[in-house]
Amino acid sequence: MATHSHTRARTLKLLSKIALPCVVVPNITDLLVALPSFFPLPHHTRTRTRRFVSTGRSLYILSRSMPAKNMPAEAPGKRGETRSANASKVVLTESLLATDAEKNATSKSLYGDSAARVSGNIGTIHDRKRLRAYEVIFRNVQGKTLLHLGCGIGLYTMLAARSMAKMVIGVDSSAIVEAARVVAERNGLKNVMFIRGHLSDALLQLPVGMKFDYVLCEWMGPLLLNERVLMDALYARDHLLTASGALCPNRASLHVAAVSDYAFRLDTEDFWSNVYGFQMEPMKELVRQEVEMCAIPGGNIVSAPCLAYTVNMDDLEGLTVEETATYEAQANQAAASRDNEEENPVEDRWVPAAVAQRGYEATFTLDITRKATVHYLTFYLDAAFTSKTNPGANFVLAVRPGGHSSWTEVSVGLREPLPVHAGEKIQGTVRVYTPADKGGRITVVEVTAKTAGEVAAIETSGTYYYQSY
Template identity: 30%
Template sequence: MEGQGDSVMTESKNPSKSMLNGNPVADGDAEKDMTSKDYYFDSYAHFGIHEEMLKDTVRTLAYRDAFAMNEHLIQGKVVLDVGCGTGILSMFAARAGAKKVYAIDCSNIVHSARQIVKDNKLDHIVTVIQGKVEELELPDGCQKVDIIVSEWMGYCLLYEAMIDTIIYARDKWLAPDGIMFPDRAQMYICAIEDRDYKEDKINWWKNVYGFDMTHMRNHALSEPLVDTVDARQIVTNHSMLIDIDMYKVTVANKTFGVDFDLVAKRDDYIHALVVWFSVDFTRCHRNIRLTTSPESDYTHWKQTVFYLDRYLPIKRGERLFGKFAVSPGKQNVRDLDFDVEINFQGQHGYLHSKQSFKMR
């Protein structure tokens, strides 16, 4: 593995004044009354998160090109930006000729977004609104919008459950012939060799200064790791797990189980499965794709790695069968639960197992 793995839990950042249910509250009261869901929104008020996303050129340029290279779709249209952050996507839309842009975010980043929009002399087009999409109405009596844009994707595509909000916004506000930016999303899986990293992060617990801490190894195995995978580690082809049509997807579709079939490209060992995603802007004049594949350029989403309890020796052409199941967390729907089944019978080894993972 390259670099250092990320924790999937977002650190909460508390500004001097916080908003709770739309009302300003003092630090002590906010700290006392906030739930885990409130901390989710509060964390996105911190500039560092937005700096990381804006510096992700793969991400940001894909959205810029979707607007800048497709002005024929944007001219004179009403655009809704869900989870607007600093307002960058809203400003792309305004510069591409949108008649009106409504930019919504629940976190206190909206105060910065309003100033940024004003500083760029786009405040006559872009209106920044603070609140939860599920709890507000659009101003100016607006009932329908022509385009909904959002960078809603989380780690392993569905972490943080922002797709729920996009579905709600689509069903409430998107015009019958409206456009979703992006409008398709796919999740993929492959297998990798990763002996050194697994020894350092997983098997290290077997002997810690002479003590058996295998109990902690079990915890480490149950959490997928978000990190950058070197393309040279990939041992198999990749298999699509799910293809999401953003015009039709429902919240229920987030719970799914799908069989996969991976074919080894060389003689090697398999230590982990890797999941990544791509999204497409298919309504553009020429399809624009944003991908987080380990064989493509770096993005802040990196990839999601699921370490197997046992390594597998596999020969070129041998097949690894399995099932990958995903569901929202039982305690918090922004989390993800995974069940991964492996069925492998090869010349030098076999494995029939099931492992559960929790992304928190």
């Protein structure tokens, strides 16, 4: 008991020496927040220190680098007494309060909004190859209109606006578009407009009767036809383009390569044979059904890449009459949701287009380049834009596994690894489709592969599932 009293006395004595004239501390929680700001820090950290202490509807910002306003200065040279002299009062304004959209947002509406994270948009900024490809379009957009679907943080949208486009409209379902709108205003861009929602939600917000010379949209998913924005691209192509307008990119191809990576297979699949003494074999089947979404080291590729399938948006089947009617009806539903303050304005209601539900099937032949055991087949994309009227605007955004990739590489683990020698061939098929009963988020990938080489004649097949978020 004596020890406790002695400690309490020392604490009270210490607190009595600390000057807190500029901070009102209504409870112990604010006191605990405030105290660390009033102890000396190393000199090199002082100019970067900021502490925020709440006092009702005001904030006191405690800092050594900011001059005080309307507050008495303390005598210098005493420990703990210079903090109050460098504090300024900031009154809460509307900019610090939650907006209506933020108040109406729910955990359901924000759960899948990974694109709202700034980290999820950094790749777009640093992707120089993609930027150089689109610069070809920006050089030809002067005096024209452009619709950017899936604009994200709005970088390419604003680049088009800065290139003297007549009008540029960016559409994205993510909350990040709110930040893009503020950035455009700060940079004085008057010819750009941002709309939050899918294109089907935003139809009534577009200028009446406006047609676009360019629709910029990365409609391709990691497996070509498994992206939500594909429906938006098809609708925009058929209803929002001018007679001479173009969808960019308008072509994408799926390539495949053989990969040997026993270490990765050991870590992700064979690992389940013995987990701390437990045999967890049933987990293997779950792992085998999942595709792997990761970059492939170039040293693990054991075949020449092979073109498996190409989609040309100029020739791809559009939305059916029923799909178009449903798509346009969503605009009215979205308008009603915006008028109802109790509902979040953006909610995903995706039913895959018929062309995505049917999918595609392709065959491929892989030429093996060295002796190895093939554990995985890796699929990856490239994209291109070809214009019949303006060849100077053409570009190819080519990628390769093991190097730069603008889109995620998708790998499937072979049920039975294939031992091969250099010069052998692997024959295979791939079928990709997105069933309607999975809400558009599950894409089925069916793969077969076989070899009749010098080591062994083996055929393997499997069904895998890609899930989008």
